Amino acid sequence: MQVENPRKTDNSVASPVPRLPAQTGLPGALVSAIYHDTGFVAQTLLGQGESGQVILASEPATGEWRALKIFPRNKQPAFDKEVRALQRLSRSPHVVHMIRFLDFSKTRERNESDFGYIIMEVGRGNLLQLCGSRMLNEREARFLFLQMAEGVCAAHRSGFCHHDVKLENFVVGGEDGLVKLIDFGAALDLAVDLVNSPHPDERLVDASYVAGSPAYSSQQVLLGLPRSPEKTDIYGLGVSLYRLLCGHYPYCVPESDSLETLIRNVSRDNLEFPCALSEEARSLLRGMLAKREEDRLGWHTLARHPWIKKK
Numbered sequence: 001m002q003v004e005n006p007r008k009t010d011n012s013v014a015s016p017v018p019r020l021p022a023q024t025g026l027p028g029a030l031v032s033a034i035y036h037d038t039g040f041v042a043q044t045l046l047g048q049g050e051s052g053q054v055i056l057a058s059e060p061a062t063g064e065w066r067a068l069k070i071f072p073r074n075k076q077p078a079f080d081k082e083v084r085a086l087q088r089l090s091r092s093p094h095v096v097h098m099i100r101f102l103d104f105s106k107t108r109e110r111n112e113s114d115f116g117y118i119i120m121e122v123g124r125g126n127l128l129q130l131c132g133s134r135m136l137n138e139r140e141a142r143f144l145f146l147q148m149a150e151g152v153c154a155a156h157r158s159g160f161c162h163h164d165v166k167l168e169n170f171v172v173g174g175e176d177g178l179v180k181l182i183d184f185g186a187a188l189d190l191a192v193d194l195v196n197s198p199h200p201d202e203r204l205v206d207a208s209y210v211a212g213s214p215a216y217s218s219q220q221v222l223l224g225l226p227r228s229p230e231k232t233d234i235y236g237l238g239v240s241l242y243r244l245l246c247g248h249y250p251y252c253v254p255e256s257d258s259l260e261t262l263i264r265n266v267s268r269d270n271l272e273f274p275c276a277l278s279e280e281a282r283s284l285l286r287g288m289l290a291k292r293e294e295d296r297l298g299w300h301t302l303a304r305h306p307w308i309k310k311k
Protein backbone atom coordinates (compact mmCIF):
# COMPACT_ATOMS: atom_id res chain seq x y z
CA MET A 1 0.00 0.00 0.00
CA GLN A 2 1.44 3.35 -1.09
CA VAL A 3 1.32 5.98 1.64
CA GLU A 4 1.70 9.64 0.78
CA ASN A 5 2.84 12.24 3.24
CA PRO A 6 0.14 14.94 3.18
CA ARG A 7 2.79 17.62 3.63
CA LYS A 8 4.17 16.74 0.23
CA THR A 9 0.84 17.11 -1.53
CA ASP A 10 -0.41 20.43 -0.16
CA ASN A 11 2.13 23.03 0.87
CA SER A 12 -0.51 25.68 1.42
CA VAL A 13 -1.24 24.48 4.97
CA ALA A 14 2.31 25.24 6.05
CA SER A 15 1.47 28.94 5.72
CA PRO A 16 1.68 30.85 9.05
CA VAL A 17 -1.49 32.77 8.16
CA PRO A 18 -4.58 31.13 9.65
CA ARG A 19 -7.08 30.15 6.95
CA LEU A 20 -10.46 31.81 6.90
CA PRO A 21 -13.13 29.63 8.52
CA ALA A 22 -15.24 29.70 5.33
CA GLN A 23 -12.52 27.82 3.43
CA THR A 24 -12.30 24.93 5.85
CA GLY A 25 -15.89 23.73 5.58
CA LEU A 26 -15.91 23.67 9.42
CA PRO A 27 -18.06 25.93 11.61
CA GLY A 28 -16.28 29.24 12.22
CA ALA A 29 -16.82 29.04 15.99
CA LEU A 30 -15.07 25.65 16.10
CA VAL A 31 -12.13 26.84 13.98
CA SER A 32 -11.78 29.84 16.24
CA ALA A 33 -11.97 27.76 19.46
CA ILE A 34 -9.32 25.39 18.11
CA TYR A 35 -7.03 28.29 17.22
CA HIS A 36 -7.39 29.97 20.60
CA ASP A 37 -7.10 26.74 22.58
CA THR A 38 -4.25 25.08 20.68
CA GLY A 39 -2.66 27.55 18.26
CA PHE A 40 -3.48 25.12 15.40
CA VAL A 41 -5.22 26.15 12.19
CA ALA A 42 -8.07 23.75 11.47
CA GLN A 43 -8.15 22.55 7.89
CA THR A 44 -10.71 19.81 7.37
CA LEU A 45 -12.69 17.05 9.08
CA LEU A 46 -10.90 13.69 9.11
CA GLY A 47 -13.55 11.78 10.99
CA GLN A 48 -16.51 12.01 13.28
CA GLY A 49 -17.38 9.45 15.91
CA GLU A 50 -19.11 8.96 19.24
CA SER A 51 -16.53 10.94 21.18
CA GLY A 52 -16.28 13.98 18.95
CA GLN A 53 -14.49 15.15 15.86
CA VAL A 54 -11.04 14.51 14.46
CA ILE A 55 -9.69 17.44 12.50
CA LEU A 56 -6.66 17.87 10.27
CA ALA A 57 -4.84 20.99 11.41
CA SER A 58 -1.51 22.68 10.96
CA GLU A 59 0.69 24.38 13.51
CA PRO A 60 1.71 27.75 12.03
CA ALA A 61 5.00 27.87 13.97
CA THR A 62 6.29 24.59 12.55
CA GLY A 63 4.10 23.94 9.49
CA GLU A 64 3.49 20.43 10.92
CA TRP A 65 0.26 18.58 10.07
CA ARG A 66 -1.50 16.98 13.02
CA ALA A 67 -4.77 15.17 13.72
CA LEU A 68 -6.65 16.86 16.57
CA LYS A 69 -9.24 14.73 18.32
CA ILE A 70 -11.65 17.12 20.00
CA PHE A 71 -13.79 16.00 22.92
CA PRO A 72 -16.73 18.04 24.21
CA ARG A 73 -17.01 18.30 27.98
CA ASN A 74 -19.65 15.55 28.30
CA LYS A 75 -17.08 13.12 26.84
CA GLN A 76 -14.45 13.83 29.48
CA PRO A 77 -14.39 10.19 30.73
CA ALA A 78 -13.52 8.99 27.18
CA PHE A 79 -10.90 11.76 26.91
CA ASP A 80 -9.29 10.73 30.21
CA LYS A 81 -9.26 7.05 29.21
CA GLU A 82 -7.76 7.73 25.83
CA VAL A 83 -5.05 10.03 27.19
CA ARG A 84 -4.11 7.49 29.87
CA ALA A 85 -3.84 4.69 27.31
CA LEU A 86 -1.89 6.72 24.76
CA GLN A 87 0.54 7.96 27.39
CA ARG A 88 1.47 4.34 28.07
CA LEU A 89 1.30 3.15 24.47
CA SER A 90 2.55 5.88 22.22
CA ARG A 91 5.95 4.24 21.77
CA SER A 92 4.50 1.21 19.99
CA PRO A 93 5.05 1.50 16.22
CA HIS A 94 1.53 0.19 15.60
CA VAL A 95 -0.31 2.55 17.94
CA VAL A 96 -0.91 6.14 16.90
CA HIS A 97 1.61 8.54 18.36
CA MET A 98 0.14 11.15 20.72
CA ILE A 99 2.27 14.30 20.44
CA ARG A 100 0.58 15.99 23.40
CA PHE A 101 -2.83 16.69 24.90
CA LEU A 102 -4.60 19.77 26.20
CA ASP A 103 -6.95 19.26 29.10
CA PHE A 104 -10.28 21.10 29.41
CA SER A 105 -8.71 23.24 32.13
CA LYS A 106 -5.28 23.83 30.59
CA THR A 107 -5.58 25.02 27.00
CA ARG A 108 -3.33 27.69 25.48
CA GLU A 109 -5.31 30.82 26.28
CA ARG A 110 -7.97 29.62 28.68
CA ASN A 111 -8.18 27.91 32.04
CA GLU A 112 -11.65 26.68 31.20
CA SER A 113 -12.40 25.42 27.70
CA ASP A 114 -15.41 23.59 26.28
CA PHE A 115 -13.04 21.07 24.70
CA GLY A 116 -10.24 18.66 25.46
CA TYR A 117 -7.72 17.95 22.67
CA ILE A 118 -5.54 15.00 21.77
CA ILE A 119 -2.88 16.03 19.27
CA MET A 120 -1.67 13.07 17.20
CA GLU A 121 0.37 12.18 14.16
CA VAL A 122 -1.90 12.19 11.13
CA GLY A 123 -2.73 9.14 9.04
CA ARG A 124 -3.91 9.00 5.45
CA GLY A 125 -7.23 7.37 6.25
CA ASN A 126 -8.73 4.49 8.16
CA LEU A 127 -8.61 0.92 6.85
CA LEU A 128 -12.29 0.77 6.02
CA GLN A 129 -12.01 3.94 3.91
CA LEU A 130 -8.84 2.70 2.23
CA CYS A 131 -9.97 -0.87 1.52
CA GLY A 132 -13.73 -0.38 1.12
CA SER A 133 -15.46 -3.58 0.09
CA ARG A 134 -12.56 -4.75 -2.06
CA MET A 135 -11.46 -8.36 -1.38
CA LEU A 136 -7.73 -8.17 -0.69
CA ASN A 137 -5.52 -11.03 -1.72
CA GLU A 138 -4.11 -13.04 1.17
CA ARG A 139 -0.65 -11.53 0.95
CA GLU A 140 -2.03 -7.95 1.11
CA ALA A 141 -4.37 -8.89 3.96
CA ARG A 142 -1.54 -10.56 5.90
CA PHE A 143 0.66 -7.48 5.48
CA LEU A 144 -2.04 -5.30 7.10
CA PHE A 145 -3.24 -7.88 9.61
CA LEU A 146 0.17 -8.52 11.20
CA GLN A 147 0.49 -4.79 11.94
CA MET A 148 -3.08 -4.57 13.27
CA ALA A 149 -2.51 -7.57 15.53
CA GLU A 150 0.76 -6.08 16.78
CA GLY A 151 -1.07 -2.84 17.74
CA VAL A 152 -3.75 -4.71 19.68
CA CYS A 153 -1.20 -7.04 21.28
CA ALA A 154 0.89 -4.01 22.33
CA ALA A 155 -2.21 -2.59 24.04
CA HIS A 156 -2.67 -5.86 25.95
CA ARG A 157 1.01 -5.98 26.91
CA SER A 158 0.67 -2.45 28.30
CA GLY A 159 -2.36 -3.45 30.33
CA PHE A 160 -5.28 -2.28 28.16
CA CYS A 161 -8.16 -4.02 26.44
CA HIS A 162 -9.15 -1.79 23.48
CA HIS A 163 -12.75 -3.07 23.32
CA ASP A 164 -13.54 -1.42 19.97
CA VAL A 165 -11.25 -3.20 17.50
CA LYS A 166 -12.54 -2.53 13.97
CA LEU A 167 -11.19 -1.40 10.60
CA GLU A 168 -12.27 2.21 11.24
CA ASN A 169 -9.98 2.23 14.28
CA PHE A 170 -6.78 1.63 12.35
CA VAL A 171 -5.19 4.38 10.28
CA VAL A 172 -2.45 4.02 7.72
CA GLY A 173 0.14 6.68 7.43
CA GLY A 174 1.78 8.83 10.02
CA GLU A 175 5.42 9.67 9.61
CA ASP A 176 6.41 6.07 8.87
CA GLY A 177 3.52 4.77 6.74
CA LEU A 178 2.65 1.93 9.16
CA VAL A 179 -0.78 0.68 10.23
CA LYS A 180 -1.69 2.12 13.65
CA LEU A 181 -4.39 1.42 16.19
CA ILE A 182 -6.37 4.53 17.23
CA ASP A 183 -9.34 5.40 19.44
CA PHE A 184 -8.88 4.24 23.03
CA GLY A 185 -12.08 5.95 24.24
CA ALA A 186 -13.64 2.57 25.16
CA ALA A 187 -10.42 0.99 26.47
CA LEU A 188 -10.32 -0.82 29.79
CA ASP A 189 -7.37 -0.70 32.13
CA LEU A 190 -6.74 -4.37 32.92
CA ALA A 191 -5.37 -3.52 36.38
CA VAL A 192 -8.44 -1.58 37.55
CA ASP A 193 -11.49 -1.92 35.31
CA LEU A 194 -12.03 -5.71 35.38
CA VAL A 195 -13.99 -7.91 37.76
CA ASN A 196 -13.08 -11.25 39.32
CA SER A 197 -14.17 -14.37 37.51
CA PRO A 198 -15.17 -17.65 39.18
CA HIS A 199 -11.78 -18.97 38.03
CA PRO A 200 -8.94 -17.94 40.33
CA ASP A 201 -6.32 -15.71 38.61
CA GLU A 202 -8.74 -14.70 35.88
CA ARG A 203 -10.26 -11.23 35.45
CA LEU A 204 -13.13 -10.48 33.09
CA VAL A 205 -14.85 -7.50 31.49
CA ASP A 206 -18.01 -6.87 33.49
CA ALA A 207 -21.24 -8.03 31.82
CA SER A 208 -22.71 -4.53 32.21
CA TYR A 209 -19.93 -2.82 30.23
CA VAL A 210 -21.42 -1.70 26.92
CA ALA A 211 -19.00 -0.42 24.27
CA GLY A 212 -17.79 -1.32 20.81
CA SER A 213 -19.46 -1.73 17.46
CA PRO A 214 -22.10 -4.45 16.97
CA ALA A 215 -20.76 -5.73 13.61
CA TYR A 216 -17.40 -6.49 15.30
CA SER A 217 -18.75 -7.73 18.63
CA SER A 218 -18.60 -11.28 19.92
CA GLN A 219 -21.65 -13.17 21.08
CA GLN A 220 -20.60 -12.50 24.70
CA VAL A 221 -20.59 -8.71 24.11
CA LEU A 222 -23.88 -8.74 22.20
CA LEU A 223 -25.61 -10.85 24.85
CA GLY A 224 -24.16 -8.80 27.72
CA LEU A 225 -22.15 -11.65 29.28
CA PRO A 226 -18.90 -11.40 31.25
CA ARG A 227 -16.04 -11.84 28.80
CA SER A 228 -12.30 -12.23 28.46
CA PRO A 229 -10.65 -8.92 27.47
CA GLU A 230 -8.09 -10.71 25.27
CA LYS A 231 -10.66 -12.85 23.45
CA THR A 232 -12.98 -9.85 22.93
CA ASP A 233 -10.29 -7.92 21.05
CA ILE A 234 -9.20 -11.02 19.12
CA TYR A 235 -12.79 -11.46 17.92
CA GLY A 236 -12.79 -7.83 16.66
CA LEU A 237 -9.54 -8.55 14.85
CA GLY A 238 -11.12 -11.68 13.33
CA VAL A 239 -14.09 -9.70 11.97
CA SER A 240 -11.65 -7.12 10.58
CA LEU A 241 -9.60 -9.79 8.82
CA TYR A 242 -12.74 -11.48 7.48
CA ARG A 243 -13.87 -8.17 6.01
CA LEU A 244 -10.46 -7.57 4.39
CA LEU A 245 -10.45 -11.04 2.79
CA CYS A 246 -14.14 -11.40 1.93
CA GLY A 247 -15.23 -7.78 1.27
CA HIS A 248 -18.17 -7.92 3.70
CA TYR A 249 -18.90 -8.63 7.36
CA PRO A 250 -19.31 -12.25 8.48
CA TYR A 251 -22.73 -11.95 10.09
CA CYS A 252 -24.49 -8.76 9.06
CA VAL A 253 -25.01 -5.87 6.71
CA PRO A 254 -24.71 -3.05 9.27
CA GLU A 255 -26.75 -0.50 7.31
CA SER A 256 -29.78 -2.76 6.93
CA ASP A 257 -29.72 -5.52 9.57
CA SER A 258 -31.19 -5.05 13.03
CA LEU A 259 -29.36 -5.94 16.23
CA GLU A 260 -31.74 -8.91 16.63
CA THR A 261 -30.75 -10.25 13.20
CA LEU A 262 -27.08 -9.84 14.04
CA ILE A 263 -27.46 -11.68 17.36
CA ARG A 264 -29.36 -14.50 15.62
CA ASN A 265 -26.68 -14.83 12.92
CA VAL A 266 -23.76 -14.67 15.37
CA SER A 267 -25.30 -17.46 17.43
CA ARG A 268 -25.57 -19.79 14.40
CA ASP A 269 -22.58 -21.64 13.03
CA ASN A 270 -22.75 -20.27 9.52
CA LEU A 271 -19.43 -18.73 8.52
CA GLU A 272 -19.20 -18.66 4.73
CA PHE A 273 -16.07 -18.07 2.68
CA PRO A 274 -15.29 -17.17 -0.93
CA CYS A 275 -14.28 -20.29 -2.92
CA ALA A 276 -10.76 -19.00 -3.54
CA LEU A 277 -9.88 -18.55 0.15
CA SER A 278 -7.12 -20.90 1.31
CA GLU A 279 -7.75 -23.59 3.92
CA GLU A 280 -5.24 -21.89 6.26
CA ALA A 281 -7.13 -18.59 6.07
CA ARG A 282 -10.45 -20.34 6.76
CA SER A 283 -8.97 -22.14 9.74
CA LEU A 284 -7.56 -18.89 11.18
CA LEU A 285 -10.88 -17.06 10.75
CA ARG A 286 -12.82 -19.94 12.31
CA GLY A 287 -10.37 -19.88 15.23
CA MET A 288 -10.61 -16.11 15.78
CA LEU A 289 -14.40 -16.06 15.36
CA ALA A 290 -15.11 -19.13 17.50
CA LYS A 291 -18.33 -18.54 19.43
CA ARG A 292 -17.15 -19.96 22.74
CA GLU A 293 -14.22 -18.08 24.22
CA GLU A 294 -12.54 -21.32 25.28
CA ASP A 295 -12.49 -22.40 21.60
CA ARG A 296 -11.23 -19.00 20.33
CA LEU A 297 -7.55 -18.48 19.52
CA GLY A 298 -5.47 -16.57 22.05
CA TRP A 299 -2.24 -14.69 21.27
CA HIS A 300 -0.03 -17.75 21.66
CA THR A 301 -2.01 -19.98 19.29
CA LEU A 302 -2.60 -17.09 16.88
CA ALA A 303 1.11 -16.34 16.58
CA ARG A 304 1.84 -19.97 15.66
CA HIS A 305 -0.98 -20.36 13.12
CA PRO A 306 0.20 -21.55 9.66
CA TRP A 307 -1.52 -18.61 7.87
CA ILE A 308 0.44 -16.14 10.00
CA LYS A 309 3.69 -17.96 9.30
CA LYS A 310 3.16 -18.04 5.52
CA LYS A 311 5.51 -15.88 3.45
Ligand SMILES: Nc1ncnc2c1ncn2[C@@H]1O[C@H](COP(=O)(O)OP(=O)(O)OP(=O)(O)O)[C@@H](O)[C@H]1O
Nearest residue numbers: 046047049050051052054067121122123126168183
Ligand atom coordinates in the same frame (compact mmCIF):
# COMPACT_ATOMS: atom_id res chain seq x y z
N1 LIG B 1 -4.55 10.26 13.74
C1 LIG B 1 -5.48 10.20 12.76
N2 LIG B 1 -5.13 10.40 11.46
C2 LIG B 1 -6.07 10.33 10.48
N3 LIG B 1 -7.37 10.09 10.69
C3 LIG B 1 -7.77 9.88 11.95
C4 LIG B 1 -6.85 9.92 13.05
N4 LIG B 1 -7.55 9.68 14.19
C5 LIG B 1 -8.83 9.49 13.82
N5 LIG B 1 -8.98 9.61 12.48
C6 LIG B 1 -10.22 9.46 11.71
O1 LIG B 1 -11.32 9.87 12.50
C7 LIG B 1 -12.22 8.76 12.71
C8 LIG B 1 -12.83 8.88 14.10
O2 LIG B 1 -11.77 8.84 15.04
P1 LIG B 1 -11.91 8.01 16.40
O3 LIG B 1 -12.23 6.61 16.07
O4 LIG B 1 -10.71 8.24 17.23
O5 LIG B 1 -13.16 8.75 17.03
P2 LIG B 1 -14.38 8.22 17.88
O6 LIG B 1 -15.23 9.39 18.16
O7 LIG B 1 -13.87 7.51 19.07
O8 LIG B 1 -15.03 7.21 16.88
P3 LIG B 1 -16.08 6.03 17.07
O9 LIG B 1 -16.87 6.31 18.27
O10 LIG B 1 -16.87 6.05 15.81
O11 LIG B 1 -15.24 4.79 17.18
C9 LIG B 1 -11.39 7.51 12.45
O12 LIG B 1 -12.17 6.41 12.05
C10 LIG B 1 -10.43 7.98 11.35
O13 LIG B 1 -11.07 7.90 10.10
Ligand SMILES: [Mg+2]
Nearest residue numbers: 049168169183
Ligand atom coordinates in the same frame (compact mmCIF):
# COMPACT_ATOMS: atom_id res chain seq x y z
MG1 LIG C 1 -13.38 5.10 16.31
